[in-house]
Amino acid sequence: MTTSIGTRPQLAHLTAQIDDLKQRGTFFKLRVLEDEQAPVCTYDGRRVINLASNNYLGLCNHPKLREAAIAATVKYGVGSGAVRTIAGTMRIHMELEEKIAAFKNVEACVVFQSGFTANAGTVSSILGKEDFILSDELNHASIIDGARLSRAKIKVFRHKDVEHAEELLKEIENEPGRKLIITDGVFSMDGDIGPVDKLAVLAEKYGAIMMVDDAHASGVLGRNGRGSVDHFGVHGKVDVQVGTLSKAIASLGGYVCGSRDLIDYLYHRARPFLFSTSHPPSVAATCIAAFDLLESEPERIERLWANTWYFKEQLTSAGFDVGGVTTPKSETPITPIILGDGRKTMDFSKALFEAGVMATGIAFPTVPEGKARVRTIMTSEHTRAEIDQALETITVVAKRTGVLS
Incomplete structure (x- = not known):
């Protein structure tokens, strides 16, 4: 029988950093x-009201998605067996x-193994060291990593500050190289919407x-969840849409999503696409079924927004x-x-969990630093009774722990 081996001296610095996290209370x-x-x-083992999931429309366990995944597995097997460019492109991919291309009203689309690799792989492949990236200061980590990998010169503009973005563009207007403006459509930590329309005009x-x-x-903004480009009505003015x-x-x-040339280029140059095995057919089938549901069950998005505004109003009223x-x-x-x-x-997050509400710190x-928060996410499938129970728990725990006076 083998025994587990602890951290060797070569990795002792990791233990020290973990100890620091524990002392800060953020481990x-x-x-x-x-x-x-x-x-x-x-x-x-604890039954909780879940306010931490990205399952906005409750599709994770929808029967039509289950059926699609099972049928694809029976028909095609459990894996594709290769990267897309060798032998792993299946008809279902x-x-x-x-x-997706038809849904987003663009010429073409390429699917990556994750949203992170879609961002990082795209930014790093379409730009080089002679180019410039103008990035919102609160953009997602995958955008930041992609920008660094591209070796382009990075200019960071203040959050949603279009005037600052233009100031930076003016500074480099006569510099050789391409310029890329990039923003989140919805910022994941604060839940605010990026000024996609104004930045598109600037671009x-x-x-x-x-x-x-x-x-x-x-799945949240725009007609049937088509996203921020549709939300702002700027079709044809955004060159690269990531989802x-x-x-x-x-x-x-x-x-x-974008032009046919963009997608063909990514087929040839985006490293995560080139060097990662493609999705199991069950995943592709599940996604196809989900896009069908966005078209056929728009009431899910309506419920999502009704729940969202009610929850926000009640939290604000509570202080x-x-x-x-x-x-x-x-x-x-x-x-x-x-x-x-x-x-x-x-x-506070731990106390909420113990009281029956899952809301991540x-x-x-x-x-x-100084901007820590408990992030809550509403879905279309929360009932009013569940929302009210969560609100009551949050308020009671907040008063008990001194978060609210």
């Missing part, structure tokens, strides 16, 4: 889901890409490439800081409860 352990991803579910004015990451806008298949679409992966003073104001189903202090935030480095 955490993964909570384990024991049943379906649902509005009320079981984590670590092409059907998914065609489905047009200066001949820059316009790119948007719609991970949290897909995810793992949030409202309830499965796994990411995608990039919680949900953004708008020291942080951006949430405009979407993502609603942060801002506490500021990391330890206080993690303690988020602290540095995911958000800046």
